[in-house]
Amino acid sequence: MKRTLLLSLTLIAAAAWFSACNQSAKTKEMVKKELIGTHKGKDVFLLTLTNKKGNIIKLTNFGARITWIEVPDRNGNKENVTFGFDTFESMIKGDPYFGSVVGRYANRIAKGKFTLDGVEYSLALNNGPNSLHGGPGGWHSAVWNTEDGGKSKVPTAVFTLKSPDMEEGYPGNMDINVVYTWTDNNEIVIDYTCTTDKKTVLNITNHAYFNLHGAGNGDILDHQMVIKASRFVPVDSTLIPTGELRPVEGTPFDFTTPHTVGERIGENYEQLLLGKGYDHTFVLDNKEEVDATVYEPVSGRLMEVITDQPGVQFYTGNFLNGRMIGHGGKPYNHRTGLCLETGHYPDSPNHPEFPSTLLNPGETFKSQTIYRFSVK
Numbered sequence: 001m002k003r004t005l006l007l008s009l010t011l012i013a014a015a016a017w018f019s020a021c022n023q024s025a026k027t028k029e030m031v032k033k034e035l036i037g038t039h040k041g042k043d044v045f046l047l048t049l050t051n052k053k054g055n056i057i058k059l060t061n062f063g064a065r066i067t068w069i070e071v072p073d074r075n076g077n078k079e080n081v082t083f084g085f086d087t088f089e090s091m092i093k094g095d096p097y098f099g100s101v102v103g104r105y106a107n108r109i110a111k112g113k114f115t116l117d118g119v120e121y122s123l124a125l126n127n128g129p130n131s132l133h134g135g136p137g138g139w140h141s142a143v144w145n146t147e148d149g150g151k152s153k154v155p156t157a158v159f160t161l162k163s164p165d166m167e168e169g170y171p172g173n174m175d176i177n178v179v180y181t182w183t184d185n186n187e188i189v190i191d192y193t194c195t196t197d198k199k200t201v202l203n204i205t206n207h208a209y210f211n212l213h214g215a216g217n218g219d220i221l222d223h224q225m226v227i228k229a230s231r232f233v234p235v236d237s238t239l240i241p242t243g244e245l246r247p248v249e250g251t252p253f254d255f256t257t258p259h260t261v262g263e264r265i266g267e268n269y270e271q272l273l274l275g276k277g278y279d280h281t282f283v284l285d286n287k288e289e290v291d292a293t294v295y296e297p298v299s300g301r302l303m304e305v306i307t308d309q310p311g312v313q314f315y316t317g318n319f320l321n322g323r324m325i326g327h328g329g330k331p332y333n334h335r336t337g338l339c340l341e342t343g344h345y346p347d348s349p350n351h352p353e354f355p356s357t358l359l360n361p362g363e364t365f366k367s368q369t370i371y372r373f374s375v376k
């Protein structure tokens with residue numbers, strides 16, 4: 001009797017052990033971490049995240065970037081739909097922010113100047129008369145720390161960074177934590193958490209370029225857009241907001257109902273001429289769960305964007321010129337990728353009438369953006 005009990009207990013223990021091993025093998029399979037080089041004295045890794053559907057995304061701690069999003073079309077054919085590079089060498093050469101986290105201030109600050117509590121701060125000018133995307137040494141170019149994703153049951157990548165006081169001219173030591181979760185529903189969930197020890201400004205985003213035909217497979221002019229925004233942010237000739245929040249109604253900026261990117265992009269409308277296409281922040285109505293959708297009718301791929309942020313910068317790759325050769329040796333030509341960069345409006349530190357981008361010591365900035373992929 002006792003021996004039978006002992007045998008059963010042994011069998012149960014063995015089964016539990018096997019299942020635990022299997023579970024940890026599964027966990028390992030979900031996230032593969034490879035060392036691909038060193039940069040600025042730090043190791044650069046490529047993380048491959050595989051969800052239960054067998055779809056993969058790849059990320060790197062260089063700029064906390066998304067470099068690969070492989071999702072099926074309506075016939076199940078998988079293709080990478082975001083811009084990136086095949087080699088470490090081409091990745092670190094510099095590019096227009098492909099897939100990276102952008103900070104400390106995404107988009108432009110006029111003349112690189114802002115004032116906090118009577119103190120004027122000066123930033124590096126890297127875009128004509130203005131400062132763009134946190135400056136030349138912004139977070140897109142940093143080698144972030146790659147943290148352990150913990151016990152998460154879905155594949156995650158966690159990147160952290162310490163941005164020192166006065167880095168690129170911004171006050172305050174800032175701690176930044178970015179968690180990418182790749183759900184079984186083909187959603188990239190991005191969670192940002194930031195704290196500072198001095199009053200500062202913050203506008204953090206992800207700058208992924210998307211082409212739902214597959215990155216490098218033609219332009220994005222046939223992509224059908226919906227942006228749930230009744231107003232947008234007009235800009236001057238240096239792409240700095242004028243201060244106006246203009247109703248989209250009756251303009252080529254009305255994407256409250258579906259329109260392709262290309263339908264009105266060539267119209268003789270002042271804001272399209274200034275932006276060389278769409279390169280504007282849309283003021284999100286924030287009334288429904290989904291804030292923007294992109295549908296590409298040939299493949300049937302659909303991308304939905306969900307954010308808690310007040311705006312989204314819709315950029316149609318107007319500055320791409322084919323000089324960047326990406327995955328598979330494909331050139332990224334004019335308007336072959338579009339960005340939906342969630343965040344605050346450009347130059348908010350100089351526009352008190354815009355939602356505030358201030359972060360104080362003792363406060364924790366938390367924000368979430370989701371890119372969800374499906375077919376229809």
Ligand code: GAL
Nearest residue numbers: 096097107279313315319341
């Ligand atoms: C976008 C910005 C564009 C351009 C691009 C990078 O976020 O709106 O004007 O600077 O980044 O090339």
